[in-house]
Amino acid sequence: MGENLTIDSTVTCDVLVIGAGGAGLRAAAYIGEQRPGTKIIALTKVVSPQKSHTTTAQGGMAAVDPKDPIDKPIFHMFDTWKGSDCSADQNVIKKVCELGWEEMVWLERHGMHFSRTEEKRIAKRPFGGHMLNFGETKAFRACYEASRTGKGIMDTVWNESLKHGVTFIGQCVATELLFKEDTCVGAIIFRFPDGTFSAILAKTTIVATGGNAKMYLVTSNCRGNTGDGLALTLDAGLPVMDLEAVQFHPTGMVGPGILASEALRGEGAILRNKDEEPFMERYAPTAKDLAPRDLISRAIITEFREGRGLFHEGHKAHHVWLDLRHLPKEVHEKKIQEVSSFFKRFVGVDPEKDLCPVTPTAHYQMGGIPTNEFGEVQKDPQTIVPGLFACGEVATASLHGLNRLGTNSLLELITMGRVIGDKVVEHLKDAPEPEGPPSDAGHIVFNQFSTYLASQGTESFAKIRDTLQNLMMEKVGIFRTEKHLLEAIEKLKELREKAQHIPIGTTSLKANQNLWQIWELNNLITVSMVIAHGALARKESRGAHFREDYPERSAEFDYHTFVYMPEFDKITFGKRPIDMSIFEAKGEHFELFDYIERKY
Amino acid sequence: MENAVKITRTESYIISLIQKIPILSYYAPSRGWSFLISWGHRLAGLTLVGYMFAHIYTLSLLFHPATFDADMRLLDHFVFSFLEWCVAIPVIFHSLNGGRLILYELFRVRAEEIVIRSMVILGLLYIFIVGFFFIEKTQQISVTLFWSITVTVSLIAFLIVLFKIWMTGNSILWKLQRITGSFMFPMLIGHMLVMHMNYLTGHDSKTILLRMESPFIKGVDFVFIIFLLFHAGYGVFSIIADYIKPGPVLKSLTILVIIAMAVSAYFGIRLIVAL
Amino acid sequence: MPDTYNITLEISRYDPESHLSWVQTYQVEAGGILRFVDVFRKINDEQDPTLAWASSCEHAQCGSCGIMVNGKPLLACELLVREAVDQFNTHTFRIKPITIAPVLRDLVVDLEKAYDRVHAAKPYLMKPAPAPPEGDEYRISPETLETYVEATQCINCFCCATACISSHHHFLGPNAMMSNIVRLMDPRETEKKERMDLLYGESGVYRCHTARACSFVCPKEIDISHFLALGKEGKF
């Protein structure tokens, strides 16, 4: 069977968007709007872009109105810098924070249904790590649509893309990037419904495949967040950056890890331990429950370790309480109604009356495909790959450094999507028509697929997946040590080998869920390997990356980690300096943008 | 809205009994009662269309009173009498539910629990009253007075709905269906009632012929049949249009419906004019 | 285990290669807190890797996982085993794909085709009102928003369309129609005429007979029939 896999059709277009989520479609909508007639194809694993993971984002999107009498963009920049533990790039911070409000207005004018204030304006709520006057008091900065901000954003960019004639191809995966002499010329896609391969040739390719936290047992991520985009990039011999920075959100619902948005704490919810003590007062006396996520997640694990956690019988898991009982009825019913209902439905508690059990959940990948401030993918810190862009969670410009503040991700999707759109429109002016596919097109994916399809092994898919998820959770999770990381790397090699020997349920290519999942599992193992290696190499603690054996931040590691892994476990490292342009410009308050201490 | 209707214990007992019927036990918990009521409305409408054709055919026998009376005598057999009484069920159900739909769609009456409860009670009452008159056969009421009142009420219903929807962007035919429906609401309920109250007015050719000489009754019947045929025609079309995409097939079927209604109109109106 | 249930799933299967359809019975021992998606995963892991089913977010936010359980269209990721046993008062569940689009394999349907209906309803602002004089965002009062915000929660799971009395043919369907109505109610939309034409077109709101199954099954608890009735009332 495997031998006769072929490319069934070839399609050409101007722009190929791999991953029609919030980021990818913001770029597509911008290009469609600015350059009518551009042929844009947007791919997604799900049936419609509307079902992309951005839809599940709840809390809000940060943006400061430059005309705001109280809040200032510079405060936002400072918070982002501080939140990143001094590892974000300041050129990107400046660009994104300054563009934010304009993009917010764009969303609103294109139909997003933001919640409103009595003054009929966009409503805002506070969020972790966002403060006024360089860390004094909490800022109302997260613009929101009840507890479905991500849905509002996703619907808007999907709608606008639809309006501008973007072609959507759902239920497909991009399986391989295509290159001609270093220039990216498109990708091979595999379609689920009919099991066909197509080569899509494009003048520009944008990778926007979103997050990848599915290698963790407890995660807020969706079924399809399996690191495909990162695996494709690595397979192509290109680097990824800072993957060791995995954010654990402190409040996942015990059990599946469904997210209980930070907006809850923004509205005043309080974390309590076994003795119902509001323990965050001890760890972060000023910010308390609105301290950054990494800090709270570690605080919770520390509570567990010191015996002040609780144990959930039904799910066999440790947890602490999230207390929402004191919030006004109005808040329960209007502002957080959706999240409240999750607790009722999936955990069986009523947040108005009961304490809610929560536990840290793998949530966000700060690292990703390295790009410059225009979203152009880098081959090394000095060189870009012509024709290839990346944005959204899969990319790293880097706005978040090693730790992201809540609501900054949606902001990044939208602003960077637009920045890329701008660059692409420029790029399209003199980009040549794509000719035919490269002669070796498909060699990577056909190799992989024929292995999976021909496998007669006896390994169990479920067992490999479960082992991987437990391994990553325990050894490459919130607290890391050299010993654990080395063990994890050894185990990952073993899992990778086993994953080549999973018996296939059916060799039909049509709607073969089994095949699709085995491919995804391999991507997860690939990405896990890079995370583990990155974590091993960074012998310091910074942002979300915490090494118990090196608990302090170290100036020695003031750089971004580049990792190349063209073949499994063939790792080479590189370094990219952190951009300090705000500090170096010596403007007002520049001293705050030095390597400062991070305390809340 | 996960059917948040509060029901009493008696009601839930009755519902649990009704739900023993297989088709109901499948659809009631999976689609809700409104869904079943909608199917009921559709089936009742179609039954009435069928009845209407038969009815107009029988009435056209009035040109030969002897045949008519012979035919009507058949109805005295208890099986047919019973069936005739059964017609009250689709009549009152379709009428009341049509009223409910008009209230929901056009007058924003969203208190469905109250409306449906009232429907059930009024419907049962009506069916028993018709049955009672049927058996008694001895009441007397002035036909002119009865129709004067009924027509007045019908006109009021007609005008309210007319003013409510005439200016909306809905298609004229659709609007007319609601308007004719609201006019027929008192008319049809009354028609069936009076035909059994004064039993002879409905079943004896001499009485019928005598009564139909009155220009007033002629007028009433005329409006009634026009409205009814339009309503029934559009109703049947609307069902067909749910299943068949706009195109030649739908067009041919629509023409068929129009012909059927036109033929009925010819026979019905000829009767009114000629007698 | 605090609560486990022995449940029987009778699942409709379809193989696109041979075009065969059949019903397959699976016995599963499942914890009461498992969602139906977890149960399917369990079947994949322990009994049959080929059973295909769809999901994405797995917490009722994306609308990828619609199926029919004992005739009722619902989200597989939202139904817990314990609740299913209570709600349907049985331990045997007949599971079928939703009927609004062709089946690809087993419980997976080609929702891309169903989405064509939503696309036809043009869910975007066709002609946004000109920028407000004060600059920035449009001013919309919370009260105005309140009149239609419920309808904006729709995730296009097509449960309503599956349940509806007439949307299997050429009615655009409750959800698509509602997205048109939302924009008619949205103060920012100025293209009312084309929207009205869509509303009162042959595939429009006349095909709705207020059967209200849509509102009955909607997992987001949207009273869809209310919005469709507003469409018939026609005052925007």
Ligand SMILES: Cc1cc2nc3c(=O)[nH]c(=O)nc-3n(C[C@H](O)[C@H](O)[C@H](O)COP(=O)(O)OP(=O)(O)OC[C@H]3O[C@@H](n4cnc5c(N)ncnc54)[C@H](O)[C@@H]3O)c2cc1C
């Ligand atoms: C539960 C939750 C709540 C969140 N809340 C917030 C919040 O309140 N504020 C905030 O700022 N951020 C929040 N985030 C983070 C934020 O939502 C995500 O980072 C962001 O949505 C990612 O968007 P994206 O466009 O990069 O990717 P996605 O929206 O995930 O889109 C990725 C797209 O790529 C497609 N794809 C993936 N792989 C392939 C492939 N191989 N081939 C083809 N297509 C592919 C997918 O199908 C999808 O369409 C939250 C995240 C989660 C999980």
Ligand code: HEM
């Ligand atoms: C007495 C008062 C009546 C009222 C208030 C009334 C009302 C209505 C209404 C509102 C509808 C629209 C339902 C919809 O589209 O969902 C309708 C449909 C219909 N009516 Fe009537 N009606 C009445 C009498 C009749 C009679 C006497 C007949 C038959 C001869 C009839 C036949 C039909 C048919 C066939 C339909 C189509 C049903 C469907 O689309 O499912 N109606 N009626």
Ligand code: HEM
């Ligand atoms: C079973 C009970 C019914 C009886 C006994 C009955 C009897 C009659 C009689 C005797 C007439 C002659 C005209 C008159 O006297 O005014 C008549 C006319 C009429 N009936 Fe009925 N009817 C019944 C039910 C219905 C129903 C259910 C409908 C609607 C579907 C209906 C529709 C009409 C119409 C439209 C006319 C006028 C006919 C014409 O002008 O030719 N009747 N009915």
Ligand code: SF4
């Ligand atoms: S209206 Fe409700 S049932 Fe219908 S598609 Fe939207 S969310 Fe699903």
Ligand code: F3S
């Ligand atoms: S079920 Fe269908 S008929 Fe109308 S009220 Fe809902 S769309």
Ligand code: FES
């Ligand atoms: S998987 Fe997203 S709604 Fe069920």
